[in-house]
Every structure is written in C-alpha cells, then in structure tokens.
Amino acid sequence: MSLIPLAAMIRKDLLLFFSDRRSVIVSFVVPIAIASFFGAVFASGGQNRQPARIAIAIVDQDGSAISKAVLAGAGTDKNLNVATPTEEEARESVRKGKTAVAVIIPKGFGDASGQAFFGNGEKPVLTLLHDPSKTIELAMVRGVMTQHVMEAVSKEMFGGEQGKQVIEKTLPQIQASTSMSADRKRELVEMLGSVQKYYRDRPASGTEGTPERRGITMPYTVNEEAMTAGSNIAYNGYAHSFAGMAIQFLLFAMANMGIDMLLERQRGLWARLRSAPVSKFTLLAGKALSGTIISLSVLLVSFAFAMIVFDVRIQGSAIGFLGISLACALMASTFGLLVAALGNSPATARGVTTLAVLMMVMLGGAWVPTFIFPAWLQQFTMIVPVRWAVDGLDAMTWRGIGFSGALVPMLVLVGFAAVFAAVAASRFRWEEA
C-alpha cells in the first residue's frame, strides 16, 4: 500500500479543518469556555477550598439563655452563614430564594425545652421555613440545629441559671403529679434533687477555679481524608470538567466529519476518490487517522489550557493519560465514520448525531460526575464509551492512579473503535451511481 494517498488524505482533512474558523472555534474555544464554567461550579467542594456555606436566618423570639446559646453555636458553625432578620424579613428572604432555611425560635423555647429535656412538659416547636428547591440544605440544617440545640439545652440544664430555675419549678410539679407512677416520680425527684445539690455546692459562676460548664457534646470528632492514589492530592473539579467538555466537542467535531463525508458524496468528490487506484481501506483509514489527529489535538489543547490556568495535573501515569487520550480520539474518529456510513443525508444525519452525542456525553458523565446518578444508571452507563473515557482521564488526573488504571479504559475504548470501524466498513455505500 502506497503511503502517498494516505498522507494526502490526512493532510487535506487537516487543511480543511483548520481553514474553517468556525470549526476551530467550536472545537477548541467553546469546550474551554464551558469547561471553565463547570469546573468553577464543581471545584468549590475541593479539598483546598472552603465549602459553600448554607445561608440561613435565625429569628430569636425567645431571647433566653438557651436561644442565645443556640444562635451563638450556629454562628460559629463552618457550614452555616447565619443572618438574624425579623420573622417577616426571614420569610421574604426564603420566598425569594436568597436564604435556604429560616429557623424561628419561639418565645418560651428556653423554658419549654429545658422541661422537655427531663421528659416533663410539652416539647416546644422549632419552625424551619425552607425553600422547596433546597431539600438537601434543609436536611443539613435540621442536623446541624439538632446538634446546637442539644448542646445549648444540656449545657444550660447542668449549670446554667435558667436550668436552676427550671429544676426548682419542675420538682414541685413532679411531686404533685397524679399521672406519674410512684416509682417514676421517685426516680425523677432523686435525679433532679442531685442536680439541685450540684447547683448549691457549686461555687458561684465566674469564681476563679470554676470549671467550664459543659453540656452534652458530640462524643467524637471527624478526620476527613481524601482517598486518591497519592498523598495530599486535591480534587480538582476542572480536571473532570475539561475531560468531559473536550470529549463532548471532539465527538461533535467527528460527527461533523462524518456529515462532511456525506456532503463529499453529494458533491461528487467521493466519485473522484473512488475512481483513483486507491483501496477502500486507504480511504477509510485516511479519514480515521485525520479524525484521530484532530480529536487528539482538541483533547490535548483543552488539557494544556487546564494545566496552565487551573493547575490541573496528571497525578497518575502520563503514558496512561496519553494512551487514554489516543484511544478516545480513535473512538471518536470511528464514530464519525459510523455517521458517514449510516447517514442517509447530511440534514438527517446532523439531527440524529447531535442527539446521539448529547445522550452519550450526558450518560457518560461528561456534564456531571456519574456518582450523582442512581445506582442502576451508573451500571447502565458502562455501555457508553464516553463513560470509559471520562473515568479513565479522571483516573490519570486527580485520582492519581497509575498506568494499570488506564489499561481497562484504553482497551474498552479501542474495542468501541473497532466495533464502530467494522460496522462503518460493512455499511458504507461504496458504489457511486
């Protein structure tokens, strides 16, 4: 096989691609712009960055020691950004979506929660006004407020002035109770009596040597460790977004190459190619190779930008990264051949392939990581080549996995390329009437 026609086909396709300003912008500039945006969104949870705080409002209508302690605790919580508006302002803010959750601490909350803490009396109601589109934030605020309320109430009940008053008020109520069993009454009176004795024996608050009052606290602390192959490797959301967007737009570029082949047929160019003493293999291989070069350059230019501007690094194997990039480019290029083989006309092929590419990139995790998907969908998307490409590039960048992590994605992508090429070759309309 002579290499002159093959080289000429590749050169011609590259000339055509790079002489088309629109193609160059769509393939190189647009993915960088979109990936930068998605990267900024998903990078906010990275190891080296402060997580986004949930905007909440706390309306303290009680003004008791307990409610003030709850407010103070929430104010120092790293997950919350606390404002203290009026109830009316809080409702308006939640309604407009500016505040995720507003907590209303009603009048009498301190006393009632203290009595309820010892199992006597009605539990007070803590109202959570929430934005219905922010159910995840609501769940988080519910948990965080539970912690702060428990800490504040228990701390006050075991050493605070309000706690002392509550016990003095509660003891006679228990003794006078007719609904409680004698045993239960005795147990509660003994317990509260002990607490009362503790208050009497305890030096006045503020005296030197007085131990810090402590209520119930979280009985554990958390050590968060990011699991990547290397140590101290930070998650970089840009690594994922640039992989996803580059793959999306190189697939669009290759689908366009397939449509251009259909246009070449319409314009009689394919007849001219077929009249030359060139094999079918050379004609398809020329297209596949030029497509692979274009796809690879889209991917590498995108990642080069991400490395320079967003500090994305290949934490795994550089050879593995190049291998996956090459396999991905080959897969995309043969996808273009498939479009040319199965498409009836440029117009119909354009519509169908746009849908196909969007489905592949959506299911493949190019837009948002697949761990957001339900479990069954995560399994299902294993049949989508984009999933393997994105996961493979993630493995070589921020996950920091070595060459072994690149092997399976590479083999799967090359497998997809082989299937696409085989179907394209068998379904290609070679005869030019």
Place this chain on the structure above:
Amino acid sequence: MLDIKHLRKSFGPLVAVDDVSFRLGRGQLVGLLGPNGAGKTTTVSMIAGLITPEKGEVLVDGERLRGDTDPKKRRIGLVPQDLALYDELSARANLRFFGALYDLAGAALDKAIASALELVGLADRVNDRVATYSGGMKRRLNLAAGLLHDPDVLLLDEPTVGVDPQSRNAIFENLEVLKGRGKALLYTTHYMEEVERLADRIVVMDHGKVIAEDTLDGLQSRVAGVGGGKATLESVFLTLTGRSLRD
C-alpha cells in the same frame, strides 16, 4: 484503446444498463447521448470503477480492469458531472490532493499541476481559493483535476453544465488539444451542438441499451432532413428516442 463489452447493471428491479458495448480509439472523442435515465452515467461509473458491473467487462488496451487498486485505473481519468472540488482550498491544494491519489508527489506532481493548469488557463489563479472562482473557472479546474495523472482515457460526464459560452468554448479547445495528444475521450452531454462539433463517433443510449452507434454523418443519413437537406442531430436523437417526457 478502451473496449466496453456487454456491460449490465441493475438496481433492484430496474435494469439501468443492459448489454452495452462500444469502443473508444486513441485520439478519438465518442459522444454518449441519451435522455435522462438512459444509463449514460451508470455506464461511465462502471468504466471509472465506481460501480461493479453485474456482467461484462471494461478493457484498456485489451486488459481487463480488476478491483479498486488495479494500476490500470491510472490510465483512466474522470471528470464528474458535479464540481468535485474543495471550495475551501486553493486550486493548488486541490490538485496536490487529487494528484497524490495517483501516487504523484514532489517535482512530478508540481509539473503535472503546472501543465494541467496551463492547459485550462488557470495558472495565474493557482493559489486562490476555489470558492472565489466563477462557475466556468471551476468547470475548467474540474477538468484539470481529471488530467493530472496524464490518463490515456478521459471520461467527461456533462463537463459544460452551467457555464457561459466563453468557458464552454475554452473547454472545447482544451478537449481538441487532448485529442491531438492522442487521448481517448468519452463525452456525455445533452447539448447536441457540442457533440456535432467534437465527436468522431456517437453512441445513443435509451432504456439502458445502445440503440445507435455511428458517425455524425451516418446517424444523419438515417433520418430525412427538412426540405431534403441533412437532418440535425437533435431531430435524429428525437426520432431514435421518441418525444415522450422521461422525468
């Protein structure tokens, strides 16, 4: 030089070409005429290797054409009916690509490009993008692209569609030069006056078959002209193929 023997091709139930045979000699131009759907383009496509015939064979100097990569395909050049050019590229880039398909490279390719463009009068526009060319210039470049590898046989499928009289005349002069160089030309067209001017022999096809093959004089002698004079080729054609519409 080119022998077409008993070619047959059908598309489903439609027999497009049936038992077509004719011969094309060195330095000869054969006009291939026929109404729309007569089978002209299918015949040209089989000769160029774009379609595999069901029956029959194409011989170049007595040797049968076989397969896509048969080196004998180098002896045939195709000028398709469509303007088979890349508008976004320059004339030079187009010709470099088409020449390379025939294994031309380096100085040989440059020489072939210069020669072809000189013939069609586009040497001074070699670096311009084809998109900036007029319709007539594109037709001439289309012709040049078929000549790059210096074929012995040139297949011209309606090469003057949509061009002005000046460009058409220029193409005719190019073809006469090529005839003078001993090239064998097969020329399909719907313009009778072109065949009257250029053709040494005329093949008329209809419904996939050759219904007449002769010189211009021979065909004219088959039909009586108005007032006892010579019949025009158009009246001969209409007599042979009928006046009913085909589209």
